[in-house]
Amino acid sequence: MRLFELRGISKNFGAIQALTGVNLKIDAGEVLGLMGDNGAGKSTLIKIMAGNFRASSGEIWLKGERVEFHNPVDARRKGVEVVYQDLALCDNLTAAENVFLGREAKVRLGPLSFINYPAMFREAARHFAELKSETRPRDLVKQMSGGQRQAVAIARTRLSNPDIVLMDEPTAAISVRQVAEVLDLIRRLRDQGVAVILISHRMPDVFAVCDHVSVMRRGAVVADKPIKQTSPEEVTALITGALEFA
């Protein structure tokens, strides 16, 4: 049984056909690289998988069942977490508060419930330790490096123990050392049996962590290959259209 599968997903905005018959599949503990030039339809596809958009046609299958995502919270409840490109962090809050944002740990006192900071700090610290990140739960996100911010965004996805984590350009705007850190974070997710879909422009990163690569061009998937059976040259040719299909 496949963990997650897209079957013939199409999306049009009025007369504009953004996606045509996209098929995609991924198993637990796999990392799938999703590549393509600007405007190839990656973002639209991500938004459909994350529940921001509904597909015009096509089906989403999760663990052998057909599912529909009505909104991001719905998608998250069904097991799809997203690490957004801008990370969706609040600079004015601590790392732990960001991890728990929207699902704060509470302690009940009669009819009232209060935020349980000790539990949040402890849990967040455990997630950072699992990710082997040196991020400190009590620090404000404002003061953190790009890699630490990624760790906060990724730790957030661990709360719900999701089946799939979508990562939108996680290495786009950070330093070389931090890129290595983030790639390590992705490997940790994979080792814990999570399926990761990595959207990236950076060829070296995709070849460093992915098991499969899917290439999109003009709203369609033009190639889906195990990473061992392809090369950066071939993928580049597929992205630009020098090579039609593979």
Place this chain on the structure above:
Amino acid sequence: MRVSVEQVAQQREHTPLRALLAHQPLWVTIALAIICLVMGQVSDVFFTNDNFFNVTRNFSFIGIIALGMTAVIVTRGIDLSVGSIVGLSGMVTGMVLYAGYSWWFGILSGLLTGLACGLVNGILIAYLNLSSFIVTLGMFAVARSLAQVLSQNHMIYQFGPDEKMFTAIGGGTMLGVANTFVVLLVLTVVFMIALRYSGWGRWVYAIGGNEQAARLTGVPVNGVKLSVYMLSGLMSSISAVLLVGYQGAAINAMGTGYELRAIASSVIGGTDLMGGAGGAYGTFIGAALIEVIRNSLLLAGVDANWEGTFVGLFIVFAVLLSKFRELRSG
């Protein structure tokens, strides 16, 4: 050397001492203490019970409003309508009592008036996505005008059968301080706890920090925004009910200019107009500072017209101070 998870979890970039030093309310508290000490030397009257009683009562009316204002500003909004809501709520309360209804019904109708104004503000801002500045500027004009229409420019100074009870609530004392000051103290503590220890409070700060992020992580952004404007309306009407009782009269000009004093209290107390930072204690101290400055000028025999200049300087100084701290913390 390997560090355990527990050790990492206990570390923080800011030691408690450094965090305290970067805490604007602390500096404002120190400024307030210095002014009080100096005034104690300059004037024999400053440290008398009577003066303490007057000062605490006077800043309570603004302080209560400023608490609601702080919640609004932390979400990166503004509420310019609070002064007019004071006028309208006070007028409604006065008229209901004048018509012969009981004290609790009069107060209830005043509070509901404030909530209703906040509800309209909140719906327009949260659900129709209009600018808080424009919406509350509109309410500023509408609520004041409604107060004038209702009163027909009459002053109300008779409050029906429960007049004694009603004026005792706004004008009475408890444990040697004015009732209004007790209300302010209780509300300040409630706000401190709610902002820091409730899920709602965290969401208020999250919305001010990054509204889009809050939305994506499932925070009910629209509902929280609606709630802060309703809360601000409610705080304004609480202040109005107390004010009418204390003054023993309702006039439609009541609360004029309060919006600026409430905003000033919040900002001096460390609330960031760009959202995401601020708190109840700072707001309390900010409101106190403004009143103490006013009181000090009065006692020192300075022309009362200088008050605005001093308060204005303090506002600018407070904002400069926070900018300076931001630069240092990088």
